[in-house]
Amino acid sequence: MTRARERPSTDRPSRERVVRALREVEDPTTGTDVVGSGLLADVEVTDEGVVVRAGLSELDESTRPSVATALERTAAAVPGVESVRVDAADGGGTTATATERFDRVIAVASAKGGVGKSTVATTLACGLAEDEEVALFDADVHGPNLPTLLDASGPVHSTDEGRPEPVTVPGDDAALELMSVGLLETGAPLAWRGSMAHEAVSELFADTAWTNEGTLVIDLPPGTGDVVLTTLQEVPVDGVVVVTTPFHASVDDTARSVELFRDEGVPVLGAVVNMAGTTCPSCGEAHELFPGDGVADLAAPTLAKLPFTPELQRTPTPGAAPDPVGPLADAVRDAADAPWAVDAPDGTVDIRDAPAAERRERVREAFRGRDPDEPFRLLSDRDPSPVVEFLADLAGEPAAAFETRVDRRTPEDWLLTTDPP
Numbered sequence: 466m467t468r469a470r471e472r473p474s475t476d477r478p479s480r481e482r483v484v485r486a487l488r489e490v491e492d493p494t495t496g497t498d499v500v501g502s503g504l505l506a507d508v509e510v511t512d513e514g515v516v517v518r519a520g521l522s523e524l525d526e527s528t529r530p531s532v533a534t535a536l537e538r539t540a541a542a543v544p545g546v547e548s549v550r551v552d553a554a555d556g557g558g559t560t561a562t563a564t565e566r567f568d569r570v571i572a573v574a575s576a577k578g579g580v581g582k583s584t585v586a587t588t589l590a591c592g593l594a595e596d597e598e599v600a601l602f603d604a605d606v607h608g609p610n611l612p613t614l615l616d617a618s619g620p621v622h623s624t625d626e627g628r629p630e631p632v633t634v635p636g637d638d639a640a641l642e643l644m645s646v647g648l649l650e651t652g653a654p655l656a657w658r659g660s661m662a663h664e665a666v667s668e669l670f671a672d673t674a675w676t677n678e679g680t681l682v683i684d685l686p687p688g689t690g691d692v693v694l695t696t697l698q699e700v701p702v703d704g705v706v707v708v709t710t711p712f713h714a715s716v717d718d719t720a721r722s723v724e725l726f727r728d729e730g731v732p733v734l735g736a737v738v739n740m741a742g743t744t745c746p747s748c749g750e751a752h753e754l755f756p757g758d759g760v761a762d763l764a765a766p767t768l769a770k771l772p773f774t775p776e777l778q779r780t781p782t783p784g785a786a787p788d789p790v791g792p793l794a795d796a797v798r799d800a801a802d803a804p805w806a807v808d809a810p811d812g813t814v815d816i817r818d819a820p821a822a823e824r825r826e827r828v829r830e831a832f833r834g835r836d837p838d839e840p841f842r843l844l845s846d847r848d849p850s851p852v853v854e855f856l857a858d859l860a861g862e863p864a865a866a867f868e869t870r871v872d873r874r875t876p877e878d879w880l881l882t883t884d885p886p
Contacts, residue, residue: 478545480510481671484565485701486543487517489847490535491821493528499536500565506554508540514548515540521553535851542850565701567600567681569801571734572696572705574726576718578608578687581739582708584777585793586684587614589706590641592786592794598679599783600631600642602670604696605686609647616780619648628674639784644673670700680798689725697729704734704801706768711738711755716763723765732873734800735768736760737793743773768800769793807878813842817878828852832859840884848873849881862886 487505488498499505499519509516517536521529533551540549573586583605590601603611612618615634621644622630629649631642646669675681683700685693696702705726709719723733738760742753754773769792771777776787786794809815814831816824828843835841841856843849850871857864866886873879 477510477512478515478543480508481565481700483508483510483515483517483540483543483546486539486848487536488701489851490532490539493532493821494524499532504532505536514550515543515546517549517551518554519551521551538851538854539848542848542853566675566678568679569703570681570683570701571797571801572683572685572702572731573708574685574693574705574722575687575708576689576722577709577715580687580708580710580715581771581777582687583610583614583684585706585708585737585739585771585790586682587611588777588781588786588790589794589797590680590682591636591781591783592790593680593682593798594636594639594641594783595785595794598677600644600675600677600679600681601634602673602681602683603643603645603647604683604693606646607686609645611643611645611684612647614780615643617643617648621648624674626674628672629669630674631676634783636783636785641783642675642677644669644675670696689722694729697726697731702731704732706734706737706797707763707765708737708739709760709763710740711753711760713755716760720763723763727872733765734797735766736763737768738770740773741770766800768796807844807874807880809844809880810842812836812839813844813880815844817844817846825855828855829859832856837885840882842883843881845879845881847879849879852881853883856883856885860885 484500484505487508488500490499491497492499492504494504504520504523505517506520507516507518509518517540519532519536521533524532537549537551540546571589573582573589575582587601590599593599601611601615603609605611612632617632617634619632621632624630629644631644632648634641634643683696683702685696707719707722707726709715719736726733740754742751744751760767769789771789771793774789777789779787781787781790812835814828816827819827832841843852845852848871850869853864853867853869857867862885867883869881869883871879871881
C-alpha cells in the first residue's frame with residue numbers, strides 16, 4: 466500500500482530516524498515493538514519516499530491490516546517523509562544500525578565552549594564503565610579532543626565489511642570503546658564546512674562496528690550548530706546532559722539550549738555545573754569562582770556540581786572515575802532509567818497505562834467529549850503523532866488542518882497538544 470502526504474518539501478530523513486519512529490508500533494503477537502520482535506525486516510529511504518518491509522505474513526489475518534496501517538502512518542509522520550510503501554517480507558529482523566545496539570544513548574552538550582563539556586563526557590563514561598559496557602563517541606569534529614583526554618590513539622582498523630572499529634581504552638577492571646575523528650586524523654586542523662562535518666558524523670554514527678551494548682555517551686560540539694542538530698535528528702538519543710559553569714552568561718545560553726533540545730524531542734536529564742568552586746590547597750577554605758549562581762533558574766534538575774580541582778584534570782580511567790564524578794554517573798543512570806513525573810495540564814488524556822486494545826476507544830471518547838474551546842492534549846508512552854490522523858477522521862477534517870505540537874517530556878513520555886479546526 467502507498468500513502469502520499471501533502472507537505473512542503475524537506476530534506477530526506479535518515480533511515481535511523483524512521484526505524485526509531487517505527488519502534489512505537491506494537492507487534493500484536495509478542496506485545497513488544499516491531500523492531501525488537503524482528504517483525505520489521507528492512508527500511509529503505511530514497512528520494513522517492515520510504516519503503517517499509519515487514520513480516521506481515523507471520524501475523525494473524527485479523528491483525529495484519531491494522532499493523533500495516535500503523536507502520537504506514539507512523540513512517541509517514543516522520544518529518545521529511547512524503548510517501549510510504551509497506552511491503553510484505555519473507556521474515557528476518559532488521560539489520561541494526563550502529564547506535565541501535567545500545568540500551569541507552571546519552572548526549573553531553575554545552576551552549577558554550579570552554580565549560581568542561583568534554584571532560585564531563587569523558588569522566589562520565591569512565592564512571593558508567595564501572596558497572597556496565599560503555600562506548601564513547603566524539604561528535605565534536607572541529608575539536609576532537611577525547612583521544613587526548615583519554616591518552617588514546619589509533620590506528621583505527623576495519624572489519625571485513627570495511628566498517629571502522631572503535632579503539633579500546635583499558636582500565637584496571639573495566640574498559641570502554643572510543644570512536645573519534647581525532648583517531649582518524651594526524652593533528653591537522655579540521656577546517657570542514659558544515660556539510661562535510663555533517664557527513665563525517667553521520668557516516669561514523671552509521672558505520673562504527675561497536676561491540677559494547679550498554680550505554681553510548683556522545684560528546685556533542687558546543688553550541689547548536691549543524692552537527693548537534695544532525696545528531697538529535699538521526700540518533701535515538703534517550704536524554705541529554707547539559708554542562709555549564711555558574712557564570713550568568715553561560716547559564717543564560719544553557720537555558721536556551723535546553724529549550725532547543727526539548728523542541729527536538731530530546732529529554733533533558735539535567736545539568737552539570739562545572740567549576741562550581743575550588744578549595745584552597747593551603748588553608749582548605751572553599752571559594753566560589755563566579756559571582757552569583759543562576760543555575761536554579763534552569764528548567765532542568767542539577768545532577769551534580771563539580772569543583773575546579775586537579776583531580777578532574779588528570780587522565781581518567783574506565784571504571785575508576787574521580788571521586789566527584791561517581792555520584793554524577795549514578796544520577797545520570799537514575800535519571801535515564803527511572804519513571805519521571807510529568808507535569809501535564811489539567812484535562813490531559815493519559816493513555817500510558819491503557820492496554821493497546823483500549824487506547825483508541827479512550828482517545829475517541831475524550832475527543833468527542835472535549836471542550837471545543839480548549840486544545841486537546843494526550844499523554845502517551847509512545848510517539849502520539851499518528852493519533853492526529855485518527856482525530857482528523859473523527860472530526861471529518863484533513864489532518865493538515867490541525868495545529869499540533871508533540872513534546873517528548875521524558876525518555877518514555879510524550880505530550881501531544883492539538884487545536885482541532
